[in-house]
Amino acid sequence: MPEIDLITGFLGAGKTTFIARYAEWLNRQNIRFAVIENEFGAAGVDSMLLSEQFGNVHELAGGCICCTLKSGFFHLLEQLLPHCDRVLVEPSGLYNLDDFFEVADGIAHNGLGQIGMCLTLVDPHTLPVMTETECSVLRDELEGTGGVVWTKTDEEPCCDLAEAQAFLERMGNRGEDMPLRVYETPSHALCDEDFIRLQQMKPVRRRHQRVLRDHRMMYQSTSLRPQGMFDPDGLLHLLEHIIDTGECGEIVRVKGFVNGSSGSLAVNCTVSDRFIQECSERLPMLNIIGHQLDRAKIKRLLEALGSEKHL
16 A cells, blocks of 8 residues: 655754655665655745656645645645555645644545655754744654654754753653654665665654644745845855844745856755755745744845845
8 A cells, every 4th residue: 555654844854855865765666656845835945856856746835734735735645646655745844743644544544545654854953942832843743753863963063962852852741651763873874774764663643632733823934036146155144144133033944046156046044054055047036934024124135135235
């Protein structure tokens, strides 16, 4: 029976990078698969990257597949599962595992598929700076997960993973009878044998109080299409400024593309890490997620920088 693999994790945890490596391994095993990509904001960024590599990528954008897009998620699974061995699901970084189980149980009841591996990716660098709201979202993603995979542990500064695991255990109120399973190999070091073992990490459901959330009430999303030409250092400085100072709202995620001097620049920023690198030419688009976003001010600052005006 086809299986549904869920790869969840908070905003910026590294889900798309993990799925790209996992999908490449599935290709080499001649395993038929499709990818469902859920964008909380506007369509385009992650699904574009995966589609260029693997082709069979389907996007649900403009909300969460645990909130406003649950029905569309169910029907898309119905369409894809008869033609696949596995369907890889990358939900938005804002997700509730209880809702995934509700959808997957309906699929299983209809005899179309079953839950495969269920992983939560965690960047340990982000844990000390997460707000209570962000912790509540991550807690929902950990409830019932088959296990945690650490991401970005090859990046500075080094993290105390034992301390990070203890943080997650306390967050989920887990006792000795239900410890959190953490995979021993971090995401950047995974090999073929690891993917075989990870596929055995099925969800572990336990009794708990379900919390109903509408992520649209917790976070905002806005999409901009910056015009002009951007220098990597100048753009990095601007994004660090607006994220760190909070003058444009509390920004937790910026991802997309802008025009550079020799192609495009890929932008991937969270509160704990900021990456800007050259890539092949793409349409300019930035997706921004956070609280109380001042879209007009962000747009003005980007336009000023893109036109080489002094801020």
